[in-house]
Amino acid sequence: MAERIIGIDLGTSNSAAAIIQGGKPTIIPAAEGQTAHGKAFPSVVAFPKDGSAMLVGTPAVNQAVTNPENTITKAKRKMGTDHVYKIEGKEYKPQQISAFILQKIKKDAEAFTGDKITKAVITVPAYFDDNQRQATKDAGTIAGLDVARIINEPTAAALAFGLDKAKQDMKILVFDFGGGTLDVTIMEMGGGVFEVMSTSGDTKLGGTDMDLAIMDYVKEEFRKKEGVDISSDKKAMERLREACEKAKIELSGVMETDINLPYIHEKTALEVKLTRAKLDSLVTSLVERCKPSIDKALEDAKISTSDITKIVLVGGPTRMPIVKKFVGDAIGKDAESGVDPMEAVAFGAAVQAGIMAGDVESDIVLLDVTPLTLGIETLGGVREPIIERNTTIPTSKDKTFTTAADNQTAVTINVVQGERPMVADNVSLGSFNLTDIPPAPRGVPQVNVKFDIDANGIINVTAKDLGTGKDAKITIESTTKLSDEEVEKLKQDAEKHADEDKKKKESVDIKNEAESFIYTTEKLVNQDLKDKISQEQGIKITDAVKEVKEVLSQDSEQIKTKLDALKAIVNEITTELYKNATPPPGAAQQEDGAKSEEKSEPEPEPESKPDEEQSK
Amino acid sequence: MAENENNAKSFRQEADDKKEADGKKEAAVSESVDAILEKERQKSLRLLADYQNLEKQIIDRVNSRGDKIILDFLTVYEDFIRAKDAYEKEGGNVDNLNGIIKNMESILGNYDVKPIETEGRKFDPKLHEVVQEIEDNDHEEGTIVKEIAKGYIIRGEVMKYSKVCVSKKIIKE
Numbered sequence: 001m002a003e004r005i006i007g008i009d010l011g012t013s014n015s016a017a018a019i020i021q022g023g024k025p026t027i028i029p030a031a032e033g034q035t036a037h038g039k040a041f042p043s044v045v046a047f048p049k050d051g052s053a054m055l056v057g058t059p060a061v062n063q064a065v066t067n068p069e070n071t072i073t074k075a076k077r078k079m080g081t082d083h084v085y086k087i088e089g090k091e092y093k094p095q096q097i098s099a100f101i102l103q104k105i106k107k108d109a110e111a112f113t114g115d116k117i118t119k120a121v122i123t124v125p126a127y128f129d130d131n132q133r134q135a136t137k138d139a140g141t142i143a144g145l146d147v148a149r150i151i152n153e154p155t156a157a158a159l160a161f162g163l164d165k166a167k168q169d170m171k172i173l174v175f176d177f178g179g180g181t182l183d184v185t186i187m188e189m190g191g192g193v194f195e196v197m198s199t200s201g202d203t204k205l206g207g208t209d210m211d212l213a214i215m216d217y218v219k220e221e222f223r224k225k226e227g228v229d230i231s232s233d234k235k236a237m238e239r240l241r242e243a244c245e246k247a248k249i250e251l252s253g254v255m256e257t258d259i260n261l262p263y264i265h266e267k268t269a270l271e272v273k274l275t276r277a278k279l280d281s282l283v284t285s286l287v288e289r290c291k292p293s294i295d296k297a298l299e300d301a302k303i304s305t306s307d308i309t310k311i312v313l314v315g316g317p318t319r320m321p322i323v324k325k326f327v328g329d330a331i332g333k334d335a336e337s338g339v340d341p342m343e344a345v346a347f348g349a350a351v352q353a354g355i356m357a358g359d360v361e362s363d364i365v366l367l368d369v370t371p372l373t374l375g376i377e378t379l380g381g382v383r384e385p386i387i388e389r390n391t392t393i394p395t396s397k398d399k400t401f402t403t404a405a406d407n408q409t410a411v412t413i414n415v416v417q418g419e420r421p422m423v424a425d426n427v428s429l430g431s432f433n434l435t436d437i438p439p440a441p442r443g444v445p446q447v448n449v450k451f452d453i454d455a456n457g458i459i460n461v462t463a464k465d466l467g468t469g470k471d472a473k474i475t476i477e478s479t480t481k482l483s484d485e486e487v488e489k490l491k492q493d494a495e496k497h498a499d500e501d502k503k504k505k506e507s508v509d510i511k512n513e514a515e516s517f518i519y520t521t522e523k524l525v526n527q528d529l530k531d532k533i534s535q536e537q538g539i540k541i542t543d544a545v546k547e548v549k550e551v552l553s554q555d556s557e558q559i560k561t562k563l564d565a566l567k568a569i570v571n572e573i574t575t576e577l578y579k580n581a582t583p584p585p586g587a588a589q590q591e592d593g594a595k596s597e598e599k600s601e602p603e604p605e606p607e608s609k610p611d612e613e614q615s616k
Numbered sequence: 617m618a619e620n621e622n623n624a625k626s627f628r629q630e631a632d633d634k635k636e637a638d639g640k641k642e643a644a645v646s647e648s649v650d651a652i653l654e655k656e657r658q659k660s661l662r663l664l665a666d667y668q669n670l671e672k673q674i675i676d677r678v679n680s681r682g683d684k685i686i687l688d689f690l691t692v693y694e695d696f697i698r699a700k701d702a703y704e705k706e707g708g709n710v711d712n713l714n715g716i717i718k719n720m721e722s723i724l725g726n727y728d729v730k731p732i733e734t735e736g737r738k739f740d741p742k743l744h745e746v747v748q749e750i751e752d753n754d755h756e757e758g759t760i761v762k763e764i765a766k767g768y769i770i771r772g773e774v775m776k777y778s779k780v781c782v783s784k785k786i787i788k789e
Contacts, residue, residue, distance in 0.1 A: 022666040029676070032742070032774065048741070050758075058777070059741040066739070066746050066758065066782060113669055234747060238765045238779055263698035358655075359662060 005119040005148050005357045006109050007349025009040075009156070010098060010136065012076045013179050016040035016343065017105045017120075018350035019113060020359040025160070025350035027343050028105070028112045032058050040342065045100045046071040047087045056104040072097050079139075080131035095135045099142035106143055120145045121353040123345050126152040126185050126196045127371060129417055130429060130476055133457045148356050150456045154185035155194045156348025157314045161336045163189065171197070171307050173297070175327050175335075176314035176345075177290065180206035184293045186301040186308070193392050196371065198300035200293045207317035210283045214244045214274075217282050218259055222270045236264050251276045252319050280322045287326045294330050311335040314344050370395075374459065376449060377414035377423040379404045380508035386451045389419065393457060398450035400466070407439040411447055413463045415476065420497065421505040432474040434463040442519065507556040514548050514563045521545055521570055529577070537573050544569045683775055686727060690776070693720045694766060732767035732778045734760045743767065745777045752783035759783045 006028065008017045017028040030041040046060035047070040055063065064071040070087050075097035085092040102120070109117045124136050133150050140147035154174035158164065163172060169190035176183040183201040187194050218240060223229050230236040243259045250257045251274065261270040298305065308331050317323055318341045328334050339347060354360030370393055375385040378401065387397050403411065411434050418426025437445050446466040453459050464471040525533070525541050533541075544566040551558040700713040724730075732743050739746060739758045747764050755761060760780045767778025 021669060022663060046741075055741055062745040062777060063739070063741040064746075066749055066784070112673070114672075115665075234764050234781075238747070242765075262695045263702055267702050358658070 003119055003357065004113065004115055004117060004359075005121060005353035006105070006117055007156070007346055007351070007353045008102065008105055008120050008122045009153070009346035009349055010076065010101065010122050010124070010139075011040070011043055011178070011345075012074050012181065013043060014040040015043045015101055015105065016346040017109055018343070018346040019109065020350055020354035020357070023354075023360065025347040025354070027346060028109045030057060031104075031108045031111060040346075041104075042073075043076065043101050044071065044073050045075070045097050054100060056100050075101075080129065080133075080135040095139040096142060098136065098139035102139055102143035102145060106145060118144065118146055119148045119353075119357075121149045121151060121349045121356065122147055123151055123153045123156045123349050125183060125199075126154050126187075127199045128152075129372060129427070130374075130457055130459055134476060137456060137458065147456065149352060151349065151352055152185075152194070152196060153183070153314075153345050154187055154196070154312070156346075156352065157312045157344045158187065158189065158194065158310075158348065159351045160339045160344040160348035161310075161312055163310060163312070163336070168309075170309040171301075171303060172310045172312060173294070173308045173327075173331060174312045174314060175290075175294070175318065176201075177317045177323060178206050178315040179208050179317075180204075182206065182290055182293055184290075184297040186297050186303070195392070197303070198297045200296040200300065202289065202293055205286065205289055207315070209286050210317060210320075211241070211245060211248065213282045213286065214248060214279065215240055217278075218244055218270070218272050218274070221272045222264070226265070226268050226270075228265045228268065230265055230270075233265065236261075239264065240270070247274050248279065248320070251279050252321060276321070279320075283320070283322060287322055290323075290326065291330065294327070305331045308333070312344070313341045316342050370453065370457065372417045373419055374415065374417050374429075374451060374453075375426075376401075376461075377412075377416060377428075379512050381423045382505060382508050382512075383416050383418070383421055383423045383426055386449065387453065393453045394455045396450060396452040398448055400446050400448045402443050402447065403437070403440070403445050404442055406441050408442065408445070409437045409439055410435040411437065411463065413449060413461060413472075413474070415459070415461050415474065421501045422508070425497070425501070429459070429476045430474050432461075432463070432472055434465060434470070434472040436468070436470055437465050438467060440467075441523075443516075503556075507559075510556045510559050510563070511552060514552060514559050517563060517566065518545050518548055521566065524570070529574075532577055533573060540569055541566075541573065679771070682727070683770060686724070686729060686770065687776060689720075690724075690729075690766075690768060693717070693724070696720065728771045729775070730769045732769055732774070734763040734767075734778050734780050736760065739780065739782045743769075743774060743778065744780045746782050747779050748781045749784040750781050751786045753786050755783040757783055757785050 004019060006017050006019045007025070009015060018025045019028055020026075032041070041057035042061050044057065044060040044064070046055045046063055046067060048055065048063065049067050049070060060071060064073075072085055072087075072092075075085075075094045078094035079098060081094065083094055085094070085097060102122075106117055106120075120140060122136055122140055124133055128136070136150055137147045153176065154172075157174050157176070158172050163170065166189075170188070172187045172189060174183075174185040174187065176185070181201060181203050182205045183199065185199045186197045188197050189195075215237075219230060230240065239261050243261055247257045247259050254276075256273060256275040259270065259272045259274055264270040298308075311327055311331055311333065313324065313327065313335045318327070318335075324335055351360055370387055370389055370391050373385050373389045374387045375383045378384045384399070384401075386399055387395065401411070412431055413434065414423065414431040415429045416423050416426040417429050420426050434447060437447070448464045448466055450462045450464070451459060452462070459476045460473060461476070462471055462473040521541060522545060525538055544562075548559070548562045548566050551562050696713060696717050700710045700717060703713065704710050734744065737760050738756075739760055744760065744767065750761055752759075752761055759782060761783050762781040763778060764781065765779040766776075767774065768776045
């Protein structure tokens, strides 16, 4: 029997897993039973002070008050960073902490199915960069799981609702409103590919805020009626919290409910009627705070509400009618229904796992896209893009570069990710050196740099000296990282600084072009045309070169003026030379050869174009 | 004569070619049938396994529905205890209330529901949730000194964690 693959929603606050049973996804229950988080369990890991066994999930939360320093929450936010958790003299990387959570899921899944589980599909936020994806994959490996595929959370949600089966191109808005965060993603589905068009969100907005608003209201009503403030009575507050949560859930199905807590304070009972209208008024301001995130996602995707074909809701608070209505009204159509929004991501991961294991039949070839542009650093700190963002993966692309200095025997390949034209404004994912390049004039060696991204978004970069065949490579390891906010900031910065960046890049480009032209001209005057030009012409060119050199540190306008002047002089002299030259017999036939010889000179290229040589 | 022989040869060749082609076709069909059979066999094995797993899980699923009703019932049971405590404090007759509470406990016992023991016990993260630490030198650190909310076990598993305050040694400056 083919091996089973489980789907895992490895969340920031809570995690859940699912598996295909009888052709349908089923949630794998946590071994410790149903908790306040439903079938999911908290993504919390703790190392008890008394040295007893490590705790994962609800037991870890239970002891957090007594052991906060050894209790780790929200490790997902540190994935892909070099952050280290120091616990009782031992060090743990974020992927090790995530691995403990995955190990628990593996154990629970094995208990649930009675089978050995070694493969998994794991979901990650759409904005996760390659480091964060790689770290997630590493966490799986540490936990003894072969990660068959990493997929985006909104893609998983869309799969859970069966949107992959619709035989039409669609634009899907995924509204993921969790306990503490909001993520809005717009995706395009067409030709078997889910493509992320934009993401936005609010990391400080969630369902917990709603529960607090309801509790405050009920507590205040009781104070007004009975003159008693129960805020400092822990027993009473705990009963109130439970009752308010229950009332909130009930009000998704009925129009009014009673909160009755007998003997909440001595012989006094708390009796408050809560209507859906009242509940709505209590949470309206919180729900409305979701609007900017929806607007931003639409704006970034450069589409209007009428372009959205489907709405997918994810997360507990989206069960509330007011939230459903709000999103529906904002877009102008009803959201998809039929799947519990709390379980949608894990379900979708299981569907993808089922497709891969052959348990589920689907026409779709689920492919993801690169979230940000990948490139390398070239002369002057300019980022040369190799794989543009939103490119469907797996893919591989290559470009050929050359050296920036004479007799340069090594090049450093700095792999960067981001949307800005200058390297300094992007994130470096890693770098490596290609050495032992035979000494040669600048522009002569040819170094081919190839990016290969697998279906999980893991990048392999190879640099090959085409002259000697020698190569060097790197698989991007999780050495640097971007937080969720930083990824979003990178994208926003790219737009905000577009003009300024363009100027900065132009300035570096013109400087590179000038330096390259000086090099070519000097070579021309001192070697190739040494005996063919007059002393006067030589001085004229040398003076013009000197003038360009003097303004190299000035602004780009000055460089451009002086460079244009130099070019004009060189052109004038070379034109004259050709005019005076007597063409040898058969010159016409040699024209092509002459051209190809000229081409071997390094050509300054202000703009990056594929397949053209760039100075490294 | 020679022409006839040639014709016969040609027919034989044709027949052989056809036989060979048919043989290849048959082999290809048989291969593809084998592949389909294997795929279907795997599918039926998987479905059988799913069914057997479902049989095992169905008990848990039915229990989980019943557990939700019991959890709701427990809040009423606790309210009765609160009522009894309040009347008892005032010196009222609580015999009837005690009788009701005993009946309720008997029902809970039939469903294998037991309260989690707390005060005086050592904190266990698999049974209790700490909501507060209380400075206290009279107890060993980590001892439960106050119960904030009752917890329960059903069929040997936690259905609701109890919420507790635990002791913490006072550190002298």
